[in-house]
Amino acid sequence: MRSLSALALLATAAAAIPLEEYRTGHGNSKLNVQVGDRPYYLVNNMDDGPLKRKLQSCSEGPFRPSDFVVSHRGAALQFPEHSLEGLTAARRQGAGILECDVAFTKDKKLVCRHSQCDLHTTTNILNTTLGAKCTTPFKPAANGQPAQAKCCTSDITQAEFLTLCAKMDGFNPKGTTVKEYMDGTPYFRTDLYATCGKLLTLDSYIKQVDAWGLKFTPELKTPEVPMPFNGYTQEQYAQDLINAFKKQKINPNRVYAQSFLPADIFYWIKHEPKFGKQAVYLDERVDTPEGYANATASIPELAKRGVKIMAPAFFALTKVNSKGKIVPSEYAIAAKKAGMDIITWSFERTPGRKIPDSDEEELTEVQLLFALPQMGLYACVFVDTFCVALVVKILIEHLIAGDIACDFLPGAPVEVCNIAFPGTQLLLIAAHSPIIDFPKGETVRDFPSAVLLKKTEIPALTDHSPAANLDTTTTIDFRSSKR
Numbered sequence: 001m002r003s004l005s006a007l008a009l010l011a012t013a014a015a016a017i018p019l020e021e022y023r024t025g026h027g028n029s030k031l032n033v034q035v036g037d038r039p040y041y042l043v044n045n046m047d048d049g050p051l052k053r054k055l056q057s058c059s060e061g062p063f064r065p066s067d068f069v070v071s072h073r074g075a076a077l078q079f080p081e082h083s084l085e086g087l088t089a090a091r092r093q094g095a096g097i098l099e100c101d102v103a104f105t106k107d108k109k110l111v112c113r114h115s116q117c118d119l120h121t122t123t124n125i126l127n128t129t130l131g132a133k134c135t136t137p138f139k140p141a142a143n144g145q146p147a148q149a150k151c152c153t154s155d156i157t158q159a160e161f162l163t164l165c166a167k168m169d170g171f172n173p174k175g176t177t178v179k180e181y182m183d184g185t186p187y188f189r190t191d192l193y194a195t196c197g198k199l200l201t202l203d204s205y206i207k208q209v210d211a212w213g214l215k216f217t218p219e220l221k222t223p224e225v226p227m228p229f230n231g232y233t234q235e236q237y238a239q240d241l242i243n244a245f246k247k248q249k250i251n252p253n254r255v256y257a258q259s260f261l262p263a264d265i266f267y268w269i270k271h272e273p274k275f276g277k278q279a280v281y282l283d284e285r286v287d288t289p290e291g292y293a294n295a296t297a298s299i300p301e302l303a304k305r306g307v308k309i310m311a312p313a314f315f316a317l318t319k320v321n322s323k324g325k326i327v328p329s330e331y332a333i334a335a336k337k338a339g340m341d342i343i344t345w346s347f348e349r350t351p352g353r354k355i356p357d358s359d360e361e362e363l364t365e366v367q368l369l370f371a372l373p374q375m376g377l378y379a380c381v382f383v384d385t386f387c388v389a390l391v392v393k394i395l396i397e398h399l400i401a402g403d404i405a406c407d408f409l410p411g412a413p414v415e416v417c418n419i420a421f422p423g424t425q426l427l428l429i430a431a432h433s434p435i436i437d438f439p440k441g442e443t444v445r446d447f448p449s450a451v452l453l454k455k456t457e458i459p460a461l462t463d464h465s466p467a468a469n470l471d472t473t474t475t476i477d478f479r480s481s482k483r
Contacts, residue, residue, distance in 0.1 A: 031212060033063040033094040063094055070217055071095035072345070073114055078190055080166035081122060082112040083197030087208060097215040097256065100205040102241055104223075108232045109158035110202035110240055114169075116224040119151035121171045123164040123199070126151070126178045130160055138178050146173035147181050154225050158201060166197030202244045210250060217280070218245075219258040238264045242272045256280050256343075258311065262302075269306040280309045280343055286316040286331065296331045303338035310335050311343040 040059060046052040074086025075093060082101065090098055100112040117135065119125045126138050126149055134151035141147040149171075153161060168185040175181030185191050200208075202218065209216055220241050227234050238259075245255055252274040259265055260282045269276035281302070285295040299310070317332045328336075335342055 031065055031091065033061075033065060034092055035063060035094070065091070065094050065096040065214060067096040067215065069095045070097040070343075071099055073099065073101070076169065076189075079193050080168055080197035081114055082200055083166035084200060084204075084208065085193060085197050086166075087200065087205070089193075091212055091214065095214075097217050098205075098209050099217045099219065100200065100202060101219045101221050102202055103153040103221050104229070104232065104237060104240075105153050105156060105158045105161055107157045108230075108240075110244060111153055111158060111161055112200040112202060112205050113153055113221070116154060116221055117150055117152040118169070119153065119155075119164070120149040121184070122169045123151075123166055124182065124196075125156075125164055126182060128164065130156055130164070131178070133160075138181060140176040140181075141174050142176070147171075147175045149181065152224060154229060162199055162201070164199055166194075166199050167191075168194045202241070203248070206244060206248050206250060210248060215254045215256070216245070216250070217256040217258060219282070220261070220264050222260055234261075234263065235267055238267045239271065242268065242275050245275070252278065256309070258282055260284055265307055266305060273306075276306065277308055279307070280311045281307050283310055283312040283316075286312045292316065292331065296334050299331070299334040299338050299340070303340060307340070309341045309343055311345070314344045317342065317344060 039055075043052060043055045043059070046055075071087070071090030073081035074083060075089035076086060079086035079089045087098060101114045102110050103113040103116040104110055113119070113122070120134065120138075125131050125134065131137055131149075131151070133155050134149060135155055136148055136150035139148040167182070168189055168191055170184035170186055170189075172181050172184040175183070185194070205218075206216065218241055220238055223229065223234070223237070227237075241257060245252070255275055256278050257268055257275055258280040262281060265276070265279045265281045268279045283295055285291040295312070295316075302310070312331060317329055318326055319329045321327050332342065
């Protein structure tokens with residue numbers, strides 16, 4: 001089974017649940033939300049049954065923007081990430097909070113990029129004269145060595161950045177020419193809308209999202225160059241992000257500033273408290289057993305220092321107890337006890353990958369999505385379309401109703417939940433342990449919300465332990481009181 005099977009089911013959910021059930025904050029919005037043709041196509045091809053009828057009953061909406069859905073990188077499944085076109089598509093699909101990953105240019109201006117050094121895979125820079133300014137200009141594949149390139153926003157000025165075209169993220173490591181190297185869009189995405197995406201500065205992103213009346217989640221990306229950068233300090237970088245919103249007179253209540261660096265969060269809390277009260281601490285400490293324990297123990301102190309929203313990867317929030325029940329993790333309970341809100345990234349859009357130096361193919365699948373709304377999480381975020389947020393609720397409803405079962409496999413590298421719906425099948429892989437045995441030294445940080453199974457391990461699905469239905473009596477409400 002490939003990850004497309006999971007994506008297909010997620011798409012069917014777009015027409016399933018009236019959005020009144022989600023907190024939106026956009027009740028008076030006149031935005032025209034459209035889910036596209038694919039959900040209807042998929043639903044119509046399902047076997048007859050209660051799930052199909054449930055989905056069809058909501059086919060005409062109403063649909064409107066939802067704060068439960070945060071656009072990650074725009075709408076990167078079909079549109080170049082962090083482009084105006086991707087941002088517009090995310091808005092059209094119903095995302096109520098739109099993201100800009102913030103990086104700085106050579107002249108210390110702020111732009112939207114998922115990584116400071118991803119221009120060689122997300123733009124056409126290598127096919128322009130600016131390619132010569134890259135940290136690592138293009139080197140073709142030769143003598144068994146893959147092609148190389150590394151281009152950073154800090155290699156060029158903002159004016160130069162804005163001359164580039166956004167493209168679908170991808171590259172061909174076997175490329176012997178720039179054209180071959182740039183032709184690397186994964187099979188499950190498309191270049192249909194990638195003619196020349198318009199890149200965004202932080203200022204233009206703010207202006208556009210504000211015009212739609214939606215909310216913002218800018219992430220201060222961790223620099224990939226030594227700081228200070230030509231005198232530009234981390235503190236000034238953090239301040240410049242907030243200044244951009246203040247300059248356009250954006251209400252801080254509409255802004256969820258994010259960072260993996262706790263120093264950034266503390267800076268905002270101290271120097272920009274109106275923005276700091278909604279600062280989101282992206283917690284990657286949970287990636288190792290020791291880090292997970294330390295992160296859990298530190299939550300009370302973080303709360304005392306003013307941190308109000310924690311955002312670990314999804315695997316840190318649930319575990320399976322001795323009875324095979326899905327229950328909140330110690331981390332999640334500690335965050336709730338401290339009065340914190342929780343946001344998590346719940347979907348990995350990266351395609352299947354190859355094990356280095358091997359022909360063995362790996363499969364990347366959706367994590368344990370169905371636990372989120374039942375546990376009352378503040379938001380199901382960092383998804384590429386709002387379909388994911390809706391399918392989560394469907395899965396919960398059918399687990400509770402007993403229409404489907406969750407079967408766990410003992411002895412696998414991770415727990416595997418194989419959920420069969422009428423007419424389709426979705427493989428959900430739950431990383432219940434904070435550490436996963438990735439090949440060649442890769443860690444869960446490289447695949448923050450998905451895990452990997454070799455194709456040869458998939459047949460083990462036929463040899464499973466007794467079904468374990470979700471125990472609704474052990475779930476808790478993670479939401480703190482309304483702000």
